[in-house]
Amino acid sequence: MNLSLRCPYPSRNRTGFTLLETILGLGIFAVMASCVFLIYTNAVRIDYESRRLSDLSMESYWTLSSIAEDLESSAAYRYGTEGEDHPVFDGNADSLRILVEGERSLQWVSYALADQHKGTVRKTVLGRRLKKNEDQVLSERSTQGALEVLTRVTSEFKGRPLTEKDPLAAEVLTKRIDGLTFLYGVKTESGLSWQKEWRKPEPPAAVRVVLRLADESSRDVLEFSRDILVSSARQE
């Protein structure tokens, strides 16, 4: 009987695995690897979530602080022509213009929403069956409205009301405004009552800013509200 015909190699060189062993090994490895992959993807998601949350809350707080800083250094200044006072405080439901004491001079500061997306907003939606190269208008945009941009616009005060020809300097505070409301506080016997508009020449006692910032991708919304004392108001 010639054994070498059935097994051409001597047994000491047989270091390979049988099919069963390989399958078993691969199976165990696959299970372990999928666990590891799950942990990894979770870690990445959590990291993203925490960044998004802290970005959103810092941006809200920073925006509120900027508005508060201007309101708290607003100027108690009266000026007028022909015996009539011009307003130094112009407040609407979603915009605000005040006269602020700058480093060297007085300046107009206004907060207003600017339309970020003039024209159509388009974004390719992944994971949906679309025609080749087709963009789809974001569905949440059309139902919820686009996120808006809050700008802070300054202009030098020249002893007269602001005209359209005056040069303006604008900065963008945030691009993720989902809602912005200004309310104007009037002192009453029982505390403060809040109005939606302010049309008087003298400033209100306080301004309430309700700010809602949203994250575009997750549609999470963070809402802040802050009552800010107006320094130029006559505090009795």
Next chain:
Amino acid sequence: MKRFKDKNGAILLEALLAVTILAVALTAIMQSMLSGLRAAVVSSEYLRAASLLDSVMTEQFLTKPDALASRDEVEAKEPYERYRYSVRVFDEPDPLFPDLKLKRLETSVVWPAGNGKRTLSAALLLPGIAQP
């Protein structure tokens, strides 16, 4: 045959060990990221509490000094539903002008966090009003 078996076992064990070490390391990384998320949540809560505290102090500042009163654990209004605040008012003598009195306002905001509570407090001294 015995030697072959031993060797195979050792390789499988090594593979298991390697994957386990990887899993432990990744779990540690995930734990640190989880604590990062927790920190972000806590910081966001503190920022909201600071905004609320500012609003409470503004309201107190605009209240007439003789109408200021201590309040315990008032529920905050929208959008601070989970937050409660309390105000304590003390009379404090003015060190410079003895006939004037200072009002010391201690405001604190409390909100639930896990099993316990978190608190943010601030004190405000209001200028004295001459009593006629």
